[in-house]
Amino acid sequence: MQYRRLPIWVEPGLSESDATQSPGRAPGLRRTLFSTVAVVSLILTFLWLGEGSVFAQARTNSTTGYNLNLGFNLPNQPRDVDIAIRILFTLTLLTLAPSLVMLMTSFTRIVIVFSFLRTALSLQGTPSSQLLIGFSLFLTYFIMAPTYQRINEDALQPYSAGQITSQQAFERASGHMRNFMLAQARPKDVEVFVGLARMGPTPPDQLPMRVIIPGFILSELRTGFQMGFLLFIPFILIDFVVAIVLMSLGLMMLPPAFISLPLKLLLFVLVDGWTLLVRSLADSFKV
Numbered sequence: 001m002q003y004r005r006l007p008i009w010v011e012p013g014l015s016e017s018d019a020t021q022s023p024g025r026a027p028g029l030r031r032t033l034f035s036t037v038a039v040v041s042l043i044l045t046f047l048w049l050g051e052g053s054v055f056a057q058a059r060t061n062s063t064t065g066y067n068l069n070l071g072f073n074l075p076n077q078p079r080d081v082d083i084a085i086r087i088l089f090t091l092t093l094l095t096l097a098p099s100l101v102m103l104m105t106s107f108t109r110i111v112i113v114f115s116f117l118r119t120a121l122s123l124q125g126t127p128s129s130q131l132l133i134g135f136s137l138f139l140t141y142f143i144m145a146p147t148y149q150r151i152n153e154d155a156l157q158p159y160s161a162g163q164i165t166s167q168q169a170f171e172r173a174s175g176h177m178r179n180f181m182l183a184q185a186r187p188k189d190v191e192v193f194v195g196l197a198r199m200g201p202t203p204p205d206q207l208p209m210r211v212i213i214p215g216f217i218l219s220e221l222r223t224g225f226q227m228g229f230l231l232f233i234p235f236i237l238i239d240f241v242v243a244i245v246l247m248s249l250g251l252m253m254l255p256p257a258f259i260s261l262p263l264k265l266l267l268f269v270l271v272d273g274w275t276l277l278v279r280s281l282a283d284s285f286k287v
Helices: 016-021 028-064 078-103 107-120 129-160 166-184 187-196 209-248 256-270 273-283
Strands: none
Touching: 078 107, 078 166, 078 209, 107 129, 107 209, 107 273, 129 166, 129 273, 166 209, 187 209, 209 256, 209 273, 256 273
């Protein structure tokens, strides 16, 4: 077996024999290696100097009383425990906030009615879902404002002033929400979940939230569908009339929606539909 000698790198201006026989002339590879070692040495030197300044600053801070404590200390005072519970309660509320807004307020009915309105007008993406949801949130805040005001006066303000405990504040706030949901829910819908929970005759103020909340949601769905049905009636009549006119004129190939959509929009604008709808939604809640 024969081995072929690999060519070596030769500096410009030197022959291969000069590069192998002249130890006084360093090749470019050695020069590159030397430069790399020098750069690494400088970096290590700067790091060592910076570390020394950091330790010096740490010693200075230790003399002035600034210490960094990375340990985990359990609360020893009742006030510390109360603060920890308040933080945990706040984080829990922030996590459940979307569900609370959608299921325990007027948001469910409002967004259902707006969705039915867009479908009745034969509009695919106008208004957009983001716009409808945003408008529903602001309308929910407007409708729920009296309830939130009572919660603020009876629960949040006394709790912030230290007059009541967190448990008492929660009971007062949940009491106002219970009154709101019971005022909107139909008794039959609440009785359904009372029967499913196998509870006896119970006064409304003693019903648990696990019975009131699903009963309220069921009632809101029913009311939203009823209002949606009433919204569909005038627009269905427009579609029916347009279809009859097109058939009588022999325009079978012309889509009825192409003619009925402008008529629906014109009717909705002429009767000031948005104002009527918002007013009807606001008046449908007992607050």
